[in-house]
Amino acid sequence: MLSGGSRLCYDHAVFVIADRPPYADPHGSTMPILKIAMFPDDETVLRTRARPVLKITPGTRRLIEDMYDTMRHAAGVGLAAPQVYVSQRIFVYDVGNGPEALINPEILQASGDELAEEGCLSIPRLHGDVPRATRVVVSGLNSRGRRVRIEADEFLSRVFQHEIDHLNGVLFIDKVIKSTLHWITPEQEARRREAAYEDTGYDADDRDVAPSGAGEPAALV
Numbered sequence: 548m549l550s551g552g553s554r555l556c557y558d559h560a561v562f563v564i565a566d567r568p569p570y571a572d573p574h575g576s577t578m579p580i581l582k583i584a585m586f587p588d589d590e591t592v593l594r595t596r597a598r599p600v601l602k603i604t605p606g607t608r609r610l611i612e613d614m615y616d617t618m619r620h621a622a623g624v625g626l627a628a629p630q631v632y633v634s635q636r637i638f639v640y641d642v643g644n645g646p647e648a649l650i651n652p653e654i655l656q657a658s659g660d661e662l663a664e665e666g667c668l669s670i671p672r673l674h675g676d677v678p679r680a681t682r683v684v685v686s687g688l689n690s691r692g693r694r695v696r697i698e699a700d701e702f703l704s705r706v707f708q709h710e711i712d713h714l715n716g717v718l719f720i721d722k723v724i725k726s727t728l729h730w731i732t733p734e735q736e737a738r739r740r741e742a743a744y745e746d747t748g749y750d751a752d753d754r755d756v757a758p759s760g761a762g763e764p765a766a767l768v
């Protein structure tokens with residue numbers, strides 16, 4: 548846990564994928580944590596439409612494993628490759644059933660509409676209500692290169708839509724109901740991450756956010 552509980556884990560994520568220097572985690576972990584691109588400083592990569600993955604290589608699999616660790620370390624429920632400076636159509640997610648990846652995902656069907664609060668690992672502490680389809684059918688390749696077709700509703704559907712937007716250079720602030728945008732304090736964000744994190748079923752020992760009090764779960768992806 549970080550001292551004071553007011554700084555979030557991505558503040559010390561100092562690793563970039565290009566050269567992969569040894570990562571000195573203050574907690575002694577050896578997880579290869581990737582640096583998360585931040586808006587607006589890293590707007591170029593966050594606003595670029597990512598390229599399709601033409602071939603799944605050992606490097607692709609290594610990237611996905613590192614993205615799992617990075618997502619877990621940041622207590623996120625989803626993370627798209629452009630958020631770690633890799634402009635490829637890959638995202639990872641975990642809503643409680645273990646981490647998975649989708650490569651070259653496509654939304655085949657979308658139905659219903661609902662409004663719920665979202666945040667983004669690349670835009671810390673800014674939250675707002677985003678309209679999304681209630682249910683989506685998504686196809687793509689999983690981390691083993693198998694073509695999958697996933698019917699998702701509610702929270703998973705929202706995560707998929709948020710992450711696929713990232714692959715198209717679209718951020719939640721583009722779709723948010725502007726009047727609902729609000730900043731939360733680092734302490735509130737830590738609590739919300741905690742709540743979302745608990746929903747994912749991660750091992751509590753691996754978390755790196757301040758566990759205190761209850762917060763409204765929000766999609767922090």
Ligand SMILES: [Zn+2]
Pocket residue numbers: 666667668669709713768
């Ligand atoms: Zn995001």
